[in-house]
Each structure stands twice: as C-alpha cells, then as structure tokens.
Amino acid sequence: MAPAITLAAEAPKLSAANTGFMLICSALVMLMTPGLAFFYGGMVRVKSTLNMLMMSFISLGIVTILWVLYGFSMAFGTDSGSLIGWNSDWLGLSNIGLTQLWDGYTIPIFVFMVFQLMFAIITPALISGALADRVKFSAWALFITLWATVVYFPVAHWVWGAGGWAFELGVIDFAGGTAVHINAGAAALGVILVIGKRVGFKRDPMRPHSLPLVMLGAGLLWFGWFGFNAGSWLGNDDGVGALMFVNTQVATAAAMLAWLAYEKIRHGAFTTLGAASGAVAGLVAITPSGGAVSPLGAIAVGVIAGVLCAMAVGLKYKFGYDDSLDVVGVHLVGGVVGSLLIGFFASGHGQSDVEGLFYGGGLTQFWKQCAGVFAVLAYSLIVSAILAFILDKTIGMRVTEDDEIAGIDQAEHAETAYDFSGAGGGAAKTAAVAAAVAGAESKKVDA
Template sequence: MSPALNAGDTAWVLVSAALVLLMTPGLAFFYGGMTRAKGVLNMMMMSFGAIALVSVIWILFGYSMAFGTDIGSGILGNPFEKLGLNGVLTTSGDGIPLAGTIPEIAFVGFQAVFAVITVALISGSIADRAKFGAWMVFAGVWVTLVYFPVAHWVFDFNKDANGNPIGGWIGQGLGVIDFAGGTAVHINAGAAALALALVLGRRKGFGKDPSHRPHNLPFVMLGAGLLWFGWFGFNAGSALAANATAGYAWINTLGAPAAATLSWLLVEKIRDGHATSLGAASGAVAGLVAITPAAAAVTPGWGIVLGLLAGAVCALAVGLKYKLGYDDSLDVVGVHLVGGLLGTLFIGLAADPGSPSAGTGLFYGGGLELLGKQAIGSFAVLLYSFVVAFILGWIINKTMGFRISEEHEVNGIDISIHAETAYEFGGRVGSAFHPHAEILRVPSSDETQPISDETKVQA
C-alpha cells in the first residue's frame, strides 16, 4: 500500500526545517564572534547572503537537480523536471505529491535549509579577506556544481514505478550510511573551505597578530547554543517522521556533543593549562558534526565514545593550520572536515545492526566491508568538492578578484566593503556612511554642556 499523509510527521518535519534554518543565523553569531571587531558584519553577511541566494536557487532548479529523476548512474537529478517546483505543488490526480508520509513540498523546505547552511559553513575559512560580491558568485556556482549533485549522490533514495532504486550512487548505490549529512554537508563544506583558504592565502599577520583573536566570546557561545538547538531538527528531523528513529537521533544529538565538549576542554587543560569558553563552544560543534552521519547508526553509548574522540581529535586538528601554513580562519577544516570524516568512518566500526540505520560495523562482526564503503563515499565527496572549489575560487580570483586589498584588510573589511561598523566608534553609531548618521551621532561632552548667555548673544 502507498503511504498516507501523516499530519504529525508533517508538523515535525516543518518544525525541524525551521530549526535548521535558525542554525545559519546561529552560525553567523558563532563565526561573527570569532572574528575581529572590524570584520564581524562581513562574516555575518556571508551567512545571510547564503540564506538569500541559495534559497532562491533551490526553488528554481536546485531541488530538481538533487531530487529529480536520475539522468545518469546516480550522478545527477534532472534539473528541468521540477523546474520552479513544477509538479511538486499540484498533481493531475487526487491528493498531493508525497515524500514518504509528508507532502513533498515539506520535504523541499527541509532539504533547502541543508543546502543553505552547507554553503554558509565554507565562509568561516576566508574571514576578514574576501570580497562579498565574489563570495556570492562563488556560493551560487559552487552550490550548483557541487552541493546539488552531492546531495543527489547521498540523499536521493527514489525508486521507479517497479520499486527499483534510481537514486544517488553513494547512498543508494554503494550503500554508504550517512543519516543527516556527514558527507554531503560537513566533508563537502570542509573540503571547499580548505580549497578557498589556499586560493585566497593567509591573512596579514596570520599566526603573529594577536588582534586575530575572537573579539566577542559571548557571541560565540550564543551561536554554539543556537547551532546545538537547531541541530536537533537537523538530525532528528532527518527521520522525516515523528517516530522512534527521530528519538534515537535526538538522544545521540544530546550525548555526543556533550561528551565532545568535555574532551575538548580536557585537551585544553592538559595542553594549555586553561579550559576556555571558546573551547567549550568549539567542542560542542565538533561533537555535533561527528554524530550527524551516525545519529541513527550507533547506540547512545557509542555516540558518547564518538563525541569524546571528536572533541579531542578536532581540538588537536585545528592546530594543523599553523604547522602546514594554510589560513583556515575559523577552523572549518579542523572541525567540519575532520569531524565529518571521523563520524562517517566511525560508522564502519560501531554501526549497530539493531539501530534504525541497520548497518553492521566491524565491532559487531561486520568485517571491513562497511568501513570501506564509508571511506569511498567520504573521500569521493572530499576530492570532488576540493577540486571544483579550488578551480572556481582560482577563476574568480583571476577575473573579478576574490581577496580585498591589503589597505582594506588593515582598515577593516566591514567599513571597506559594507560601509558599516558593528560597534560605536568615535561617537558614531553604525557608520559614518549611514544615511541617518547625524541623527544617530552620540553628542560629545562639550555638546551636552548648557549654552552660556555669551554664546546665545553671539548666536
């Protein structure tokens, strides 16, 4: 029998989609707090720019590329089949198109916000030095050439009229387990982030200038909190139903990042002598990244083990940029690429056949077969995303220019690119270029003094 529309499942998926959308403003705070004060607006604008641009592209043709009928060996969906969501909103017969037990249009919205945050994640690697216009061009082309095809590879489990699989080659063809996006989101974004960091080069004073430290740690912790909150929709919502699988993923989304926070702080304490708020926030995100592909594949106990590993490994991995010389400004590579690889490969070891994902890892007698599949899927996405992002970034840099000038970098990217500042400097609110700058200007102490009789006479 064909599945019937379920109102409870639909409500859960719509709420989950809203939670995932909130993650991108949360990411804006997380990244914004980690930058310098004179670059926070640009950092946040790159996230909001991703929301605006990717949402429009997704509706126009992105959804069709990711989930349209496969047009070749699990590589790509037909970009014209559901152009402008044609056929998703109406049918020629009775009822509405379904994706499982929810309306397909709800599934469109849920998947849209995954595309949005994947693009936004990349921006953290190029903080303080990328032109906003060039970033928007990159975002639009990269999401089209990389994210939409990779989403098809990993997330498309469509079948034909006879029940034969016609979805993506990684998820359905190869049998890689990736419940909520370890490959399609985190490895994908992390590889692209590394490519852009190499194309744009290092910031002025990288590794030496103390001003590159985070300027607003409360922003960072607020952002991490919003990310964690939204991640329950990210992982548990990927069940696409209000059921036990969602509950399973929810618990792992609680336990793994909690454990990762503890292990990151422990590494900091042993290595540096201090457990920091930045470490707590980063550890939570590292655990969330690692558990994303494994949320329905490992038991909560193994989820905690994965979290402990992710916190420690990612805490050490973020230091690689200083040893290897690449400037991944906000540790997208160390957290998302490394954490995504760790979580995806860990499934090959600890996948429980009794879990909703039903994989059998090495520890449960499954041998190395699943681990091999996980590795093939992970590194295929990594290499494809890195190569395309590097070429695209190089072309943009050679044509319209991707990096701002050294003068603009020194003066601050916010004022140079956006003609705004995040904070009040020199008695002005927002910017000297703000249309209401004179109205918003804070009066000096001299201006607040009573006017003398002599001054009145002169006037």
Template structure:
C-alpha cells in the same frame, strides 16, 4: 488471512503529525544559518563582524532562489548516471501537486523540498568561516551561486538521491557528514589554497572579539541541530528519529567535555571558546553516525571528535594554511571522524541492518564509508579551488591589503558593528578628522575604548 489471497500494500496517506513535525524541523534548520552567523561573528575581530554575519545571511537569499529554480531538481530529480538528478516538475517547484507525497513517505513533496533547502543554505555558509577578513562580498556571493550549483546539488544527489552512487553503494550519512561537513570543509581548504593567508597571520593577535556572541551562536546551533538530525528520518513512526535526537545530545555533551579536558591538559585552562567549539565538533561528528549507533556509541563518537578536532585546529599553524575560524579543524575533521566511525560503531539495529566492525560486521561498511569520504573530499576540494581561481583571476577574490588592515566592514558594508561615539547610527565615514586638542574626559575615555576594540 485466507490462503491464496494477498493484499496490496496500502498507499501512504498524508500524515498531519509528520508534516507538522517536518515543518518545525525545517524552521530549526533555517535558524542554524543565523546561529552560525553569530558563532562566526563573535570569533572574528571587531572590524570584520558585520562581514562575517553577512557572509552567512547572503546564503539564505542566493541558495533559496537557486533551489527553487533548479537545485531541488538536480539534487532529488530522476537519476542520470548515478551522479545527477533532473525532473522538469521540480523546476521552479511548478509541477508539484498540493498534496503530492514524497515517495513512500507520508509528507508532501513541498515539505521535503523546504527541509532539504535549509541544508543547502547552511552548507556554503559553513565555508565562510575559513575566509574571514579578506574576501570581497561580490566575489563571495558569486562563489556561493557557482559552488551550490556545481558542488552541493550534485553531491546531495550522490548521498541522498535515489540512484546516486553513494546512496546505492550503501554509504551511511544520516544527516550530512559527507554532503554537508566534509563537502564544506574540503571546499574551505580549496579556496584557502587559492586566496592565501590574512595579513599578519601567525604574527598579529587575531582573537575573538565577543565570546558571548560565540556562545550564543553555539547554543542556537545546538538547538537547531535537533531539527537537522532528528528531522532527517522524515517522520516519527518507528523511533529512529528519537534515537537520533538522543544521540545528538549525548555526542555533543561528550565532545564538549572531551575538548575541555584536552584543553586543560594541553593549555592549562577551560575556555569558553573551547566549550563552544567542542560542542560543534560533537554535533558535526554525530550527524552522519547518529542513526546507526547506540547512545554509548554516541559517547564514543563525541569524545573522539572532541579530542581529535581540538588537536586538528592547531594544524593550520604547523602547515601554514589560514583557516580563520577552524572550518577544516572542526567541520572537515569532525565530518570524517563521524563518517568513518559508522564503520566501527554501527549496531545494525537502528536505521538499517548494516553493522560496524565492533558489532561483527567486518570491514565492509568501513570500506564504503571511506570511499564516500575520499570521493566527496577530492571532488569538493578540486572544484572549489578551480572556482575560486577563476573568480580570483577575473573579478578578484580578495580585498586589497590596505582595506583588509583597515577593516572589511566599512569597505564592503559602509557600517561598523559597534558605535561607541554616543551619536547613534552604525555608519562611520572612511576618513575621520583628528579631535581638537582640548578633549573632555568622556571623549578621551571613548577614544581609548575604540583603540582597545580595534586592537
């Protein structure tokens, strides 16, 4: 270049490759919500299966509409006070040009908006696992709408929005350790403290009714998580997304093995539920850290998450809070572990030059990570508990004790997950007359099977 002559940086051009990649990643993240529904649906008793599926699916409807109306604007609009965003052009997604690019990236604003939408959909669905068996469906739908508006959208701005306080401070959250998992886990704890325990908690057996469904859900979550994590770099131009992809696989494998090893030592068996839960714990923990650590660091993150989350799921029995499907033990604890371990294992050679304690960076990054964890936890816990309290005192958050015992599926959805009558159809009447004394052997066998499933 001749001296004294400078060349202005070229404006980014739309990349068909990165646009296509991000649309695929968006579809993968969307798949995670039905996958979560299967994962949670298999873990509950048979009488709550459909309700558990619906608690995830309804988020696809409610949050999608809110995101288009104002959620994207609040989360990623022009910053105000480092706590919230707003951009009139994003309201209704009505002022966005067809080929308008997202900031300095080479993908359209529409693509970025739909990718982030899938995160917004998944996060409240995560909370539902802690509330199984006992929440009115209308109350849950209202809670999702309020929580997404008051908690998720602002927190997403803190963490990922330009000008957000955590973003500007340098808190590293590659794909959602704070904004998604700690946020959802803290919310779950807040709601639990308001609505209380299930009938029979710590007394009646509450085992998963379908471990194959659990494994199917876990496998689909693992698959979709590649889009969740690798897609969060918004492109494929420099290899960072590829590192994140590798670290996602590595950490998940390490966490599953670590959970199973702990389970074998502690309880004497390798369970399928442990394998599925361990995999999810690894996915959660690597989500904030995967863009900062090496594959060896990812093994450490996953192994620590597998053991610590396996230990954490038992805390509900010690402290008496009824986290039905271990949202707190896996998502909250896993999110905290992954976020804090950035402060130890960040190499300074992947997504940024920030280094952790083990790579000569001192305690600076660890302090930033800890602040992000504490503020997100406190805000989500307090606001979520207040929202649940208001709903509980107005329209009521819980079903009656009798309806909880008889089964929330029939009450809220007029259906049951499985039909063993042989007559077809999934709907059963609320009141069933006793069978005549002279029953066939086939009818007797069917009744026995129903009793087993209901137990």
C-alpha cells in the same frame, strides 16, 4: 475454492503529525544559519563582524532562489548515471500538487523540499568561516552561486538521491557528514589554498572580539541541530528519529567535555571558545552516525571527535594554511571522523541492521564509508579550488591589502558593527573632561 485475492500494499497517506513535525524541523534548521552567523561573527576581530554575518545571511537569499529554480531537481530528481538528478516538472517547483507525497513517505513533496533547502543553505555558509577578513562580498556571492550548482547539488544527489552512487553503494550518512560537513570543509581548504593568508597571519593577534556572541551562536546551533538530525528520518513513527535526538545531545556533550579536557592538559585552561568549538565538533561527528550507533557509541564518537578536532585546529600553524575560524579542523575532520566511525560502532539496531567492526560486522561498512568520504572530499576540494582560481583571476577574490587592514566591514558594507560615539566619545567625552576640570578648579578655590 475461490482464488486467492492479493491486495496491493496500502499506499502511504498524508500524515498531519509528520508534516507538522517536519515543518518545525525545517524551521530549526533555518535558525542554524543565523546561529552560525553569530558563532562566526563573534570569533572574528571587531572590524570584520558585519562581513562575517553577511557571508552567512547572503546564503539564505541566493541558495533559496537556486533551489527553487533548479537545485531541488538536480539533487532529488530522476537519476542520470548515478551522478545527478533531473525532473523538469520541478523547475521553479512547478507541477507539484499541494498534497502530493514524497515517494514512500507521509509528508508532501513541498515539505521535503523545504527541509532539504535549509541543508543547502547552511552548507556554503559553513565555508565562509575559513575566509574571514579578506574576501570581496560580490566574489563570495558569485562563488556561492557556482559552488552550490556544481558541487552541493550533485553531491547531495550522490548521497541522498535515489540512484545516487553513494546511496546505492550503502554509504551511511544520516544527516550530512559527507554532503554537508566534509563537503564544506574540503571546499574551505581548496579556496584558502588559492586565495592565501590574511595580512599578519601568525604575526598579529587575531583573537575573537566577542566570546558571548560565540556562545550564543553555539547555543543556537545546538538547538537547531535537533531539527537537522532528528528531522532527517522524515517522520516520527518508529523511534529512529528519537534515537538520533538522544545521540545528538549525548555526543555533543561528550565532545565538549573531551575538548575542554584536552585543552586543560595541553594549554592549562578551560576556555569558552573551547567549549563552543567542542560542542560543534560533536554535533558534526554525530550527524552522519547518530542513526546507526547506540547512546554509548555516541559517547565514543563524541569523545574521539572532540579530541581529534581539538588537535586538528593547530595544524594550520604547522602547515601554513590560514583557516581563519577552523572550518577544516572542525567540519572536515569532524565529518570524516563521524562518518568513518560508523564502520566500527554501527550497532545494527538503529536505522538499519548494518553492524560495524565492534558489533561483529567486520570492515565491510568501513570500506563503504571510506569510499563516500574520500570521493566527496576530493571532488569538493578540487572543484572548489578551480572555482576560486577562476574568480580570483577574473573579478578578484580578495579585497585590497589596505581595505583588509582598515577593516572589511567599512570597505564592503559601509558600516561598522558597533557605534562607540555615545559611550565615552565625542560630546559625552568632552562634557566629562569639562566636568573634571571644573571640579578641580573648585577644589583649588576652596583650598
């Protein structure tokens, strides 16, 4: 009898469908950063609108260049000690073939690289909401550069890089609960503990200047998040990406309704800001968990996150830290909630066969999630605070008190968001007054 012939497993081939799908998802994730800029920009006072927009947009520039030069290599290169990656062939994206595939997948390395780039861009942009009204733009740009290098790139390797300690431990983070949201939320807390409160915090009204802008931003975030989440499966062949897409919608809807119900009971009104914030809380919480839970589980994740995040945003007044736009209350708390709930609601029928406590799997996965959550939280908080302290003591992190009171837009950008000179001011106002006076005089003559 002839000897048996063992055939090697057929190597993956480039899939035009998956490649196109991932490029679309990458574009959707890119759109989230301008969406975030609108979301944050509407929540600040009018005198800080442009600065808030620019704090997100500058991340598109800085992080893109860092990612090309060395960030991609640090995050996804060959593992070293389970803490960092490195691949000298990827410096400047050199020595990468046009059709060279990402290991084990049917998409080119360039496609995986650009998809992950969009994650790297939005993560530091998330931090900016906590620092509204008071940070020098030059200091913020330098902080982004340093933070992406020493915090985001290593943490991304821990969580998603082959050989990263959290990845090897089995911590589940489908699309960024730890690497993105807990990372950014903890960083925000670390920085604001160093730079202090806004002038007038807890004394002056600091209401959003444009709730329509907030809702527009929330809508763009919700839309882009489908690419953020469903695209993280890196293909569309087995239905897991479709499950994540469904769970993204379901959890977001549940969280929005839960937040609105909470604020109606607690404060007596359904607010547009509450609807937008609740939706974002649901998006944050389902990001790590959506590939592991069922749609019913996604409803539970959304409801729990919506209520807990709504409760958490008030903690800044109790404890006295000035988280301007509730980055800690929504992203840190939402990321922790979504990541830990995997240990309870993982169904075993999604991205893996891991089962949570409510599906008979015990608490094994919960403890793994705890390890990932609290390691990222502690590392990001401590290192971010150190970076902010160094910058504050050298170049200074904050604008002057006079500039903050007068408006950071004019001080840092020499612009204002809105020009009212042609709407009831200047020559138009003078003409209106003159017409009114002439009309009054005419009536007197007629009488």
